[in-house]
Amino acid sequence: MRAANGPPVPLPPRTCRRWASVATDYLGLAAALAGLILVFSLSTQHFFSRTTFLTIANQIPAAVLVATAMTYMLLMAEIDLSVGSVLGLCSCVLGVALTRWHWPLPLAVVAGLATGLACGAFNGGVSLHWRLPSFIVTLGMLEIARGGAHAVTRSQTQYIGAPIAGIAETHALGLSLPFLMAIAVVVIAQGVLTRTVFGRYLVAIGTNEEAVRLSGIDPRPIKLTVFLITGLLVACAAVIDTSRFQSANPNAGSGLELQAIAAAVIGGTSLLGGRGSVVGTLFGVLIIAVLNSGLASVGARDETKRLVTGAVIVAAVILDQVRHRLGKAGAS
Amino acid sequence: MTSGEPLLTVSGLGKSYGPVTALARVDFDLRRGEVHALVGENGAGKSTLSRIIAGITPADTGQMSLAGRRFAPRDRRDAQSCGVRMVMQELNLVGSLTVAEGLFFDCLPHRWGWINYPQLHRQARSLLDRVGLQGLDPGRALGTLGVGQQMMIEIAAGLSRRCDLLILDEPTAALTDAETGHLFAQIAAMKAAGTGILYISHRLEEIRRIADRISVLRDGRKVTCLPSAGVSLDEIVRLMVGRTLDKAAERTPRPPGPVALEVRGLRRGPVVKDVSFDVRRGEILGFAGLMGSGRTETMRALFGADLPDAGTVRLQGSSDPAVIRSPQDAVRQGLALLTENRKEQGLLLPLTVRANITLPSLTRFSGSAGWVRRAAESVEAARWIAALAIRCRGAEQPVAELSGGNQQKVVLAKWLLRDCDVLIFDEPTRGIDVGAKFEIWQLLEDLAAKGKAIVVISSDLPELMALCDRIAVLSAGRLAATFLRGEWTQHAILAAALSGYLTETSQ
Numbered sequence: 001m002r003a004a005n006g007p008p009v010p011l012p013p014r015t016c017r018r019w020a021s022v023a024t025d026y027l028g029l030a031a032a033l034a035g036l037i038l039v040f041s042l043s044t045q046h047f048f049s050r051t052t053f054l055t056i057a058n059q060i061p062a063a064v065l066v067a068t069a070m071t072y073m074l075l076m077a078e079i080d081l082s083v084g085s086v087l088g089l090c091s092c093v094l095g096v097a098l099t100r101w102h103w104p105l106p107l108a109v110v111a112g113l114a115t116g117l118a119c120g121a122f123n124g125g126v127s128l129h130w131r132l133p134s135f136i137v138t139l140g141m142l143e144i145a146r147g148g149a150h151a152v153t154r155s156q157t158q159y160i161g162a163p164i165a166g167i168a169e170t171h172a173l174g175l176s177l178p179f180l181m182a183i184a185v186v187v188i189a190q191g192v193l194t195r196t197v198f199g200r201y202l203v204a205i206g207t208n209e210e211a212v213r214l215s216g217i218d219p220r221p222i223k224l225t226v227f228l229i230t231g232l233l234v235a236c237a238a239v240i241d242t243s244r245f246q247s248a249n250p251n252a253g254s255g256l257e258l259q260a261i262a263a264a265v266i267g268g269t270s271l272l273g274g275r276g277s278v279v280g281t282l283f284g285v286l287i288i289a290v291l292n293s294g295l296a297s298v299g300a301r302d303e304t305k306r307l308v309t310g311a312v313i314v315a316a317v318i319l320d321q322v323r324h325r326l327g328k329a330g331a332s
Numbered sequence: 333m334t335s336g337e338p339l340l341t342v343s344g345l346g347k348s349y350g351p352v353t354a355l356a357r358v359d360f361d362l363r364r365g366e367v368h369a370l371v372g373e374n375g376a377g378k379s380t381l382s383r384i385i386a387g388i389t390p391a392d393t394g395q396m397s398l399a400g401r402r403f404a405p406r407d408r409r410d411a412q413s414c415g416v417r418m419v420m421q422e423l424n425l426v427g428s429l430t431v432a433e434g435l436f437f438d439c440l441p442h443r444w445g446w447i448n449y450p451q452l453h454r455q456a457r458s459l460l461d462r463v464g465l466q467g468l469d470p471g472r473a474l475g476t477l478g479v480g481q482q483m484m485i486e487i488a489a490g491l492s493r494r495c496d497l498l499i500l501d502e503p504t505a506a507l508t509d510a511e512t513g514h515l516f517a518q519i520a521a522m523k524a525a526g527t528g529i530l531y532i533s534h535r536l537e538e539i540r541r542i543a544d545r546i547s548v549l550r551d552g553r554k555v556t557c558l559p560s561a562g563v564s565l566d567e568i569v570r571l572m573v574g575r576t577l578d579k580a581a582e583r584t585p586r587p588p589g590p591v592a593l594e595v596r597g598l599r600r601g602p603v604v605k606d607v608s609f610d611v612r613r614g615e616i617l618g619f620a621g622l623m624g625s626g627r628t629e630t631m632r633a634l635f636g637a638d639l640p641d642a643g644t645v646r647l648q649g650s651s652d653p654a655v656i657r658s659p660q661d662a663v664r665q666g667l668a669l670l671t672e673n674r675k676e677q678g679l680l681l682p683l684t685v686r687a688n689i690t691l692p693s694l695t696r697f698s699g700s701a702g703w704v705r706r707a708a709e710s711v712e713a714a715r716w717i718a719a720l721a722i723r724c725r726g727a728e729q730p731v732a733e734l735s736g737g738n739q740q741k742v743v744l745a746k747w748l749l750r751d752c753d754v755l756i757f758d759e760p761t762r763g764i765d766v767g768a769k770f771e772i773w774q775l776l777e778d779l780a781a782k783g784k785a786i787v788v789i790s791s792d793l794p795e796l797m798a799l800c801d802r803i804a805v806l807s808a809g810r811l812a813a814t815f816l817r818g819e820w821t822q823h824a825i826l827a828a829a830l831s832g833y834l835t836e837t838s839q
Contacts, residue, residue, distance in 0.1 A: 196702040197694050204691060207680040214637060214677055215692040215746070216663025274682060 028323065029267065029283035032316075036287060040294030047297045056289045058168070058244065061178035062087070062237035063259060063285050068189050069230035070260035071281040075193070076226055077206040077273025078127075078134040082141035083234050084256035086119045088249070089145040090238035095158035095248025105163055112242075113235040119145060120231020124224040134227075142257070149250040158248040167243035178240040185233070190278040198222065206273030262309075263288055266316040287312070339364045339528040340385065340403070340497055345394035347380050354380040356552045357394070362497065362528040367519060369531045369539040369560065372549035372572055372765075378532050381549070382499045385530065386418035387411030398497070415496035419487050419503060431477075432456035432470035435489050455492075463488045464514030478624055484511055491518060498522065499530045502763065504538060508622050508791075509826075516542055534765060536565050537794075548572055569766060586801065589613030591649050592785035593667075593754045598643030600633040605809035607643075611754065611785040616776060618800035619789040622829050626809040627789045628672055631756050635662045635669040648753070663692060668752035670743050672759045672789075674736075678743045681732040685724055686713035688731050688742050692750040716745035720775060737768025744775060755779065756787040761795060773799055793822055807832030 041048035066083050073080045094112035097103040103111070119141060127137040170177040193199040204212045205219045212219050242248050261271075263284030269276025291312060295305045342360040346353070355377045362368045370378045383389040385396065387405030396403045398414060405411035408418075432452045433440065441448045441455070456470035463484055474482060487503060500519075504512045519529060519542060533539055539546060540560055548555040548571040555571050591610050598607040603626040611617045619627045633640040636656040644653040647665055656662045662669070671677040680688055690697060690709050697709045713727040720741045724734055731742055740760060747755060757776070761769045776799060780786050790796050796803050797820065804814045805828040813828035 195704055195706075197698045197704055198702055200687065200691075200694055200704060204680050204683070204687070207683055208676075210677050211680055212691070214635075214659050214669060214671060216660045216750075217692070218658065218660050274680075 025268075025277070026279060026283065028319070029280060029287070033283060033287055033290065036290050036294060040290070040297065044298050047294055052293060052297065056286075056293055057179045058176060059293075060285055060289050061176075061182035062241045062244075063256070063263065063289070064182040064282060065185055065233045065237040065240070066256055067260040067263040067281045067285050068185055068278050069233040070257070071264045071267070071269050071276055071278050072189070072193075072202065072226050073134070073230060074261070074264055074269050074271060075206045075273060075276050076202055076223060077209070078223065078226070079261070079271075080123060080134065080138045080227075080230050081257045082119065082123060082138040082145055083230065083260055084253035085142045085145035085149065086116060086231065086234045087238045087241065087253035087256060088149040088251060089119065089152075090115045090235040091242045091248045091252045092149040092153045092158065092250055094164075094239060094242050095160055096152050098160050098163060099158045109239055112239055113232060116231040116233075116235025116238065117228060118231070119234075120227045120229070121224075123231070124227025127227075128220050128223055146250075149252075153248065153250045155250055157250070159246070160242070160248065161246050164243045165246050168240065169243075178244070181236070181240075185236075186278050186282045193278060198225070202226065203274055206275075208274075259288065262313045265320075266313060268320050284316075287316075337364055338362070339366075340396065340398050342381075342385070342396045343394055345381065345384060345396070346392050347384065347389065348392055353552050355384070355391075358549070358552075358554050360547060360554065360557075362530060364496075364526045364528055365523050366544045367523060367529045367531055367542050369533065369543035369546045370549065371533070371536070371539060371546060371568060376549040376572070376765075377552040378549055379501065380552075382418060382501060382530060382532060385411070385497070386416060386499055388418070412493070415494050416499070417490045417493060417495050417497070418499035418501065419490045420501060429474055430471050431460070431468060431474060431485060434474045434485060435459060435470075435492060437489075439493075459488050459492050463491065463518060464511070481511075483507055484515070487515060487518070491522070495522070495527055497528045497530065499532070501532045502534065503531075504533065504535060510622075512538070534763075534769075535792075536568050536766075539568075540565070572766060586614050586780060588615050588801070589783060592647065593787075594646040594649075595634055596644045596646075598630060598633055598645075599641045600629055600638060601641065603629045603809050604633055604640070607806065607809070607811050609804050609811060609814070611787055613753075613783045613785050614780050615802070616780050616786040616788060616800045618796035618803040619787065619806060620793060620796055620803055620825050620829060621806035621812075625806040625829065625832070627806050628758055629809075630806065631669060631758060631787070631789065635659060635667055635756065637669065663750065663752070666751075666753035668747035668750065668755045670740075670747065670755065670757045670760060672762070674739055674743050679731050679739060682730055684728050685717065685722065685731055685734070685742055686710060686727040689713050689716055689727075689745045689749055692746055712749060716749060720745055720748075721771065735765075735768070737764040737772065740764060740768075740772060741775075744772075748779075752784075754785045754787070756789075758789045759791065760788060761790070761792070769795075793825060797822070805829050 037048070046052075066087065070080060070083065090112045093115045094108050097108035097111050098105065123134065123138050123141050126132060127134045168176060168178055172180060193202065201212065201217060201219075201222045205222060209219055238252070241252060264276060264281045265271065265284070266287055267277065267280030267282070267284035269281060288309060291309055292305060295308060300308070338361050340362040342358065345355055345358045345360070347355040358377070358381060360381070370381065372378050380389065384391045387408045387410055398416070403414065405414065405416070411417075429437070432455070435456050436452060441451045453470045460466070460468050460470060465481065465484055465488070468481065474485065477485070483503065484507065487500070490498060503515060507515065522529065531539065531543060540563065543560045545557060546560050546563065546568065547557040548568065550572060589612050592613045593611045595610070596608045598604060603624070605626070607626070607630050609617070619630075621627050629638070632638045633643070634645050634656065636658045639657065645656055646652070647654045647667075654665055656665065656667075659669070675681060680691070686709060690713065694704065697705050697712070699705050710727055716722070717724065717727060722734070722741045722745065723738050731739055734742065760776070761772055764772065773795075776786055776788065788796065788799060801817050802814055803820055803825060805812045805825055807829050810832055812831045813824075815825065
């Protein structure tokens with residue numbers, strides 16, 4: 001170290017100020033979530049109940065894992081459009097391994113996870129080696145994985161039943177194992193993002209990849225790692241959903257990529273890279289889930305749900321832009 | 333319309349951004365057929381004043397009149413329709429368009445929406461000839477041009493429209509001497525036609541050459557306005573910074589140390605043909621040359637940013653060639669490259685000063701499992717902010733909010749923290765105001781005194797002559813000559829820079 005080189009040093013900024021800024025970062029999202037819950041609670045008495053929240057808690061773990069992975073991708077200024085199909089493929093591999101090949105559960109789960117990792121390795125390897133945009137490579141993978149899912153199942157939904165139900169039905173502290181797992185993933189992913197060398201590199205690459213390269217850091221291994229993490233998280237989501245439905249459907253996860261992007265964007269992640277957070281994305285997933293379940297409980301039809309969800313996504317991005325500009329104007 | 337009558341009068345112009353006053357009650361006037369230079373350090377208010385006149389930024393207070401009539405442009409288009417044009421410092425060209433399309437982007441000749449390309453190219457041809465770009469194909473993509481040529485295109489686009497008042501913001505920053513000559517010829521022609529020209533530049537020699545009057549701004553106020561005839565450079569500099577600078581004085585030569593970097597027969601593509609040189613510890617080696625002579629490309633190749641076709645690099649007197657296949661290899665072996673475009677290639681603009689400074693050395697701040705020790709990081713960032721006198725609110729301020737000179741210091745800090753032995757600076761003071769420029773020069777000299785080997789590429793010859801122990805001149809991708817301090821003259825360096833092109837055409 002070159003400690004001898006400089007004059008005496010002022011103390012680093014107080015950490016309490018840092019916590020205050022963290023709190024204000026999520027205040028808007030928390031308020032939006034609370035507002036939605038309030039509105040639905042006032043408009044129907046069916047909504048504000050233990051059942052509603054348990055249902056939501058059961059529904060979201062897979063979406064949280066996938067949206068977390070998507071947030072990492074977007075932070076790095078990359079995108080993965082194949083997450084939905086890869087989830088379907090992993091689920092089908094798991095299902096077929098159990099029903100047709102009669103593999104033991106742990107081995108089948110490993111096969112499912114390996115499938116996800118392999119897809120991530122393919123996406124990352126191809127896009128990095130040939131310097132192709134991840135948008136194109138993962139668009140290809142979207143079709144490949146969906147085709148694969150239909151091929152291994154011969155387009156038949158695989159009913160698994162009891163053997164796999166255990167994963168989703170294990171509970172601790174009144175919460176399901178997948179839900180606890182999703183929360184743990186969010187906490188770890190946010191910590192890695194903000195507190196580790198890897199996370200810093202991730203944000204730096206999304207901000208200016210060329211500057212990172214010229215700083216003597218090879219961006220490729222970091223990018224490949226994120227592709228692999230994405231594959232693994234999507235495979236975990238597949239295991240969770242397969243267990244929840246006790247079956248493997250070759251069409252599972254259709255459109256999930258767009259939901260994941262929507263959740264990340266609502267949570268304040270920029271599609272241009274370099275800005276975003278996993279906790280914000282968690283709020284994004286919750287807002288979408290509450291919106292869906294709330295609209296269902298007030299009896300809204302499917303088309304209304306989609307209209308409202310779309311409007312919320314656009315409104316969230318506008319609000320985020322305004323907030324960001326105000327923040328910048330205040331700083332300069 | 334005679335020259336000499338006032339074209340633009342500005343009174344009591346003020347502009348604040350939050351608590352920061354960018355411009356305070358400035359009075360100013362511009363006559364027809366006059367070149368009026370605006371000088372001042374960065375942040376003195378030159379850009380704010382010119383942006384207000386060009387209609388890009390609205391003023392808070394004050395008023396303007398143009399040719400005797402009230403002038404309050406709503407936006408840039410409105411100002412342009414009144415004949416007021418500004419050529420921006422930052423280029424706003426679309427890289428995928430052709431030269432001709434870029435020149436006439438807002439008035440493409442067309443019939444029912446179909447562009448009339450023959451006519452467009454004829455118009456472009458005559459305009460390009462006017463600004464001395466005879467050899468340039470109007471069908472070429474803008475993105476393939478160098479920065480200097482792009483700037484000339486931008487200026488040509490400004491010249492092609494009705495224009496009573498032209499604002500040029502640092503037009504020559506990226507131009508070669510020949511291009512600058514063409515620009516000045518154009519300015520003279522426009523002057524003769526009665527156009528008033530507001531000329532912003534850091535290059536004081538140039539201003540003395542072409543300006544009729546000089547207005548000096550400092551901290552948002554106009555310090556003075558004086559005729560340029562008979563003004564000395566020192567006097568302008570003193571007015572700008574409010575103190576005297578005797579930096580041009582001869583420096584005592586340093587005893588050179590052992591060789592730190594040895595480059596032999598470096599080649600890369602069509603631009604770098606054969607470059608060999610040595611840099612010693614404690615030495616500042618300058619690289620002069622015309623635009624396109626291969627200076628930047630040479631440095632990128634030896635740094636591993638682009639892979640060289642041939643050539644060897646040896647470090648610290650080692651007899652074995654160093655293997656540099658990527659920037660990581662280079663950095664690991666103690667090389668640092670401070671690129672020409674710090675915003676595009678050197679900095680993470682939205683991130684904090686701290687994150688930028690520690691980026692190349694981040695692993696040094698990691699504890700177990702790759703967690704960053706934030707406190708240690710903040711301490712180190714604060715130390716460098718103090719050591720290099722980086723003006724910022726603190727280590728947590730985004731780098732985008734700093735001025736050019738302070739951004740450059742952040743780039744410097746990040747490599748000093750990485751403890752590199754050989755530092756290569758590509759245009760370290762481009763777009764930086766005079767005061768910060770001297771600070772950067774001082775830092776470079778301090779580094780050399782501490783035994784670092786320093787390579788400086790600059791298109792500003794007086795800068796190289798003030799700073800370097802030796803100056804190497806590249807011409808058409810080859811090393812044309814190397815001069816020792818005391819041996820060089822501006823004339824000899826220019827002759828060497830041109831030599832490669834002369835032999836090439838005769839072949």
